[in-house]
Amino acid sequence: MAEHLLAKGDSLYRMEQYSEATDCLLQSIALAKQTGNAHCQARSIIQLAMIYVRLNDMDRAGHYLNMAIKLATSKKDYRAQGEALGHLTAVYAYQHDLKKAEQCLDRQRKLPGQSEGLRLYYLYFNEALLCQLKGKADRSLALYDRAMQIVRQYKLSQSLLCSVNGIKVYVYLAMGDTRKALQACEQFRQSGKLQDNRVYQAAYYEMLRDIHHAMGKEPEARAYAAKADSVSVAIISQRQIDAVDNKVVRFDDQQNMNDIEQLTSVVNMQWMVIALFVSLIVMLALLAVTIYRHNKRIRHTYLLLVRKNRDIIMQEKINRKLMQPSSADDDALSDVPVADDKATKLSKEQVNELVKKIAAVMNDVQKISQPDFSLNLLAREVGSNTAYVSWVINNIYHHNFKAFLNEYRIREACRRMDDHEHYGHITIQALIRDLGYSSYSNFVAAFKKVNGMTPSQYQRLSVEADEDK
Numbered sequence: 001m002a003e004h005l006l007a008k009g010d011s012l013y014r015m016e017q018y019s020e021a022t023d024c025l026l027q028s029i030a031l032a033k034q035t036g037n038a039h040c041q042a043r044s045i046i047q048l049a050m051i052y053v054r055l056n057d058m059d060r061a062g063h064y065l066n067m068a069i070k071l072a073t074s075k076k077d078y079r080a081q082g083e084a085l086g087h088l089t090a091v092y093a094y095q096h097d098l099k100k101a102e103q104c105l106d107r108q109r110k111l112p113g114q115s116e117g118l119r120l121y122y123l124y125f126n127e128a129l130l131c132q133l134k135g136k137a138d139r140s141l142a143l144y145d146r147a148m149q150i151v152r153q154y155k156l157s158q159s160l161l162c163s164v165n166g167i168k169v170y171v172y173l174a175m176g177d178t179r180k181a182l183q184a185c186e187q188f189r190q191s192g193k194l195q196d197n198r199v200y201q202a203a204y205y206e207m208l209r210d211i212h213h214a215m216g217k218e219p220e221a222r223a224y225a226a227k228a229d230s231v232s233v234a235i236i237s238q239r240q241i242d243a244v245d246n247k248v249v250r251f252d253d254q255q256n257m258n259d260i261e262q263l264t265s266v267v268n269m270q271w272m273v274i275a276l277f278v279s280l281i282v283m284l285a286l287l288a289v290t291i292y293r294h295n296k297r298i299r300h301t302y303l304l305l306v307r308k309n310r311d312i313i314m315q316e317k318i319n320r321k322l323m324q325p326s327s328a329d330d331d332a333l334s335d336v337p338v339a340d341d342k343a344t345k346l347s348k349e350q351v352n353e354l355v356k357k358i359a360a361v362m363n364d365v366q367k368i369s370q371p372d373f374s375l376n377l378l379a380r381e382v383g384s385n386t387a388y389v390s391w392v393i394n395n396i397y398h399h400n401f402k403a404f405l406n407e408y409r410i411r412e413a414c415r416r417m418d419d420h421e422h423y424g425h426i427t428i429q430a431l432i433r434d435l436g437y438s439s440y441s442n443f444v445a446a447f448k449k450v451n452g453m454t455p456s457q458y459q460r461l462s463v464e465a466d467e468d469k
Helices: 002-014 020-034 038-054 060-076 076-096 098-110 116-133 135-152 158-175 178-191 200-212 218-235 240-277 281-324 327-333 348-362 375-382 386-396 401-418 428-434 442-451 455-467
Strands: none
Touching: 002 020, 002 038, 020 038, 038 060, 038 076, 038 098, 038 240, 060 442, 076 098, 076 116, 076 327, 098 116, 098 135, 135 158, 135 401, 158 178, 158 281, 200 218, 240 281, 240 375, 240 442, 281 442, 348 375, 348 386, 348 401, 375 401, 386 401, 401 442, 401 455, 428 442, 428 455, 442 455
């Protein structure tokens, strides 16, 4: 039954009915878990992650792929583990987190017991993707061609050929070869059944938009952009994204509640057995646990406040240092590594100047709160390109762009929740809207990653801290 639900969910996914596909996959996950079918459970989680890839929510996709890998690893399910690692490598690559992408690719290479054709395809495809992001165009093209040979040799899905042809378009564009980019675009059209797949239609028009823009044909580029937007809106509406998010959040909450109830049942049974023999010990233990938990909560609150103050002080020092150039700045950046490839090689002075410009833009709350604020926009604001800006963020701040942006946005959210005089009645929904987040779940996930707690918990602690003054 769980396999049937998984197959139905996969079919609905290919038909672009993502909300209905989510229903089937969540049911499959729950049923597979109940019946102990770990392989079906892992495959269903992987397919759920693919829905988030289609919705362009790479953070959630990565979360569920890591969940599938953890489950498959515990059950020694190498096939599911290899599939999840193949997708996760691509997700990290699209997020420009090359370190994690390379780690995933290395893990996949060492896995035994995988489907040989798919294993070789993902290894060549993902290695090509990493080479592309590193600016090694010739090497990436050779690997993409090898991946296409694997598809034909093992008679794999034609959709894999379509993916390779599509991404080769952007390799040629990066090389400035619009003629070959057009050829790859036409091969994409031929390998994908565009009339049956609106996702491919949207991608096709986006490629044509970018090619004509590179050729300087702006009227044609705008026409294809309009077509791409029209198809994209028809595929994925905000209502559909919210529907998927709400279903997954409710499912996760229910699963957590079920796990808690099971654990509670076991604990209660244990307490009952113990109470029959040593009631006095149980009473003392309960008292000790109560005191321990109370002290732990107090200590945790104090630690949060101390860390918060330290972070504020440290950030102020960093801001002052970044905004006031000195010889000390040069010394601080003298140990920064310089990339080997020409695309990202910067001098110490260029790095120093770019760091200050990035800090200035990121401290502009109005700019970073734009919903469409991206690495491209940041590069444009500082008068540089995405390769340089991404390199500085990775090597100076040790983050990818998404995590870097979230830290600044969440820091502003904390500031507003702490400012009870001006934002005393602010709601979580208002923060989500004002700071450029697309959904409640994205905001909560980012907030927890930065602060280790939910926005509601932080807001409550902030009020309690004021009352204790």
